[in-house]
Amino acid sequence: MAKKSKASGKSPSVKAPFLKVDQGDTSFYLTKLTAGVLGVITYASIRGQDNEEGAVQRILNTRRISSIADFANAVGHFPNSIVLNWVNTKEKIIAKDGSLEVPIATRSAQLIDGQHRVEGLRAALETNPEIRDLEIPVAIYQNLSTAQCANIFLSINTEQKPVPRSLVYDLYGIADVELVDAAAVRARDIAIALNEDEDSPYRNTIKFPGSPRSRGGIALSTVVTAMKPLVDIKGDFEQRNIFDLETQKKIIKNFFSAISQFYGERWYEPTNAFMYAAGFSGGTDFLKTKMLAYCQDRKSFTQKTMKDAFSISVNDLILQEEVKGKGGKEATLFIQERLTGLFKLTSSKGNDYEV
Template sequence: MGKISKPIKKPETIKTPFVEVSQGQTSFLLTKLTAGVLATIAYASIRGQDNEEGAVQRILNTRRISSIADFANAVGHFPNSIVLNWVNVKSKIVVKSGNLEIPIQPRSAQLIDGQHRVEGLRSAMETNPSLAELEVPVAIYQNLSTAECANIFLSINTEQKPVPRSLVYDLYGIADVELVDAAAVRARDIAIALNEDEDSPYVGTIKFPGSPRSRGGIALSTVVTALKSLVDSKGDFEQRNIFDLETQKKIVKNFFSALSQFYGERWYEPSNAFMYAAGFSGGTDFLKTKMLAYCQDRKSFTQKTMRDAFDIPANDLILQEEVKGKGGKESTLAIQERLTSFFKPNSSKVADYEV
């Protein structure tokens, strides 16, 4: 008696409403899937690593996955569509009675965009299984070639450019606390003080979103990026037990005010390198690498202590023309080196901290 073959079990399917969207010569199915379904059917096909049609993705960044998992647990907003390329030819998507019938089988759909979001959700579900029911918008293409996947990937990642960093940092001031970068918020607070306080050497010169276009001045994103490592948890300030915002603001203002004394009325002239990104970034780097330690040794972060540590001749001021044409890192380093050449620390110390 011959063996009785077991019936082949059909894969589980889900039904979901959809909209078909046509763009040029291609079309996709716009729908919603739960995070649990996405984690089952979707996978990343890595360019240069996976030998299959449609491989356009990069290697996963584990730090980014961890960050997205934390975000999913804290907030769980994912309004942008995950973009898939359905490649499972044995179990196809079926349109029936106005719905999509989608087979729930592993490795059925390549991720064109959103691989870190899917991996982050997959990681978050390990500790918070309820996230498996989170609904996520999904755009599904079917059986695209590598070239077609590349076109879509490049369209998303080059033509659809992210918003300016200055706008991101400015919005941190009003967004929910779960969404913000705490160090960026603190750096933004210092940037506001630099721009608005009457005793600041940068009053009215930091460009926030919506500011009139002008030559010179420093973008908010430059200021925040330069200051973040100073104010970050376990950053340069906290390593010296300088935690409160007011003291941090005062120290930054004291440092640049000390430099401004050598320029006098020329400080706000367009020729002054410190009125530009390279000057502010190079100056902040010098503050972090040399001036903070110098002041800590003397228990004094006053403007006078910082000013007395420099010897900058009036005929050798640091000018913007010195770094014109240099790249960002190169120009920042050039400013820092020039400040180092003028740094003439004395050996006197005082008993208690002064600010």
């Protein structure tokens, strides 16, 4: 635990063990500070707004702050270091006898990396005072120039790239419930069914982390991202009182199976647009915006009902060459519009859903 001390005429301070790290032409202290101390001593210097050395930060995203506060209260795992630039020239940090003495004075340290985490911890403190004693790893530089701060910020945010989204979604299947995105977990479960069920039109075509490298196929991240609006709380399924996994899974399989019938043996060929990300995403968007309402109106979500909603000849098949050269969103929208052009919009009333 950090130890508090107070010298005459100075701010109170804390002492903590540290390591001095030399990297290139700079050095920093690697130590630990509590969330309460970080909340006092740190501030963000915004690029384009604050006229001072070291101003490299972006404007805060309030949604991220709320999410981090919830995470701090539920889990409280923050293993990555907060990176600071100590700029208080009146009260300096002192390394002596194996301890780092850090004055607890406001606006002493610019945040180079971790401003959203610190603001999230500040927000968590408002409802949970125990967060004040949560220990956070910290790297402290001293009196860096704006260029030096920019170099460190860029090395963290460009060179140290985040993990692939497919791996994140896959890990949701084994992580603690407090950490996971419930809609992503549901979408992942449906993705597994699409990839493994014998009656799925996407059997063995969805690429999970660790899958052999191959051309074609659809990344898990694409499938999960496309399906999340369908399965999320108050999403398109829940708005129609379709809550259970098995029914949601069956409806999605029915939809793509209905389209696959028009392709026949050509469905798994590399010419088929639905074997790629844009085809799956565009198809899922069409299911969400058009097909669900159509099926709800007819009280039937069967494969036959969905197939009968289309008029697709051999010459109408949507091919990958049609979206070649188009960007991700443009290609997805193109697929959705092509399906809309092949859609026979009719209406029929009934009493009970059929799946």
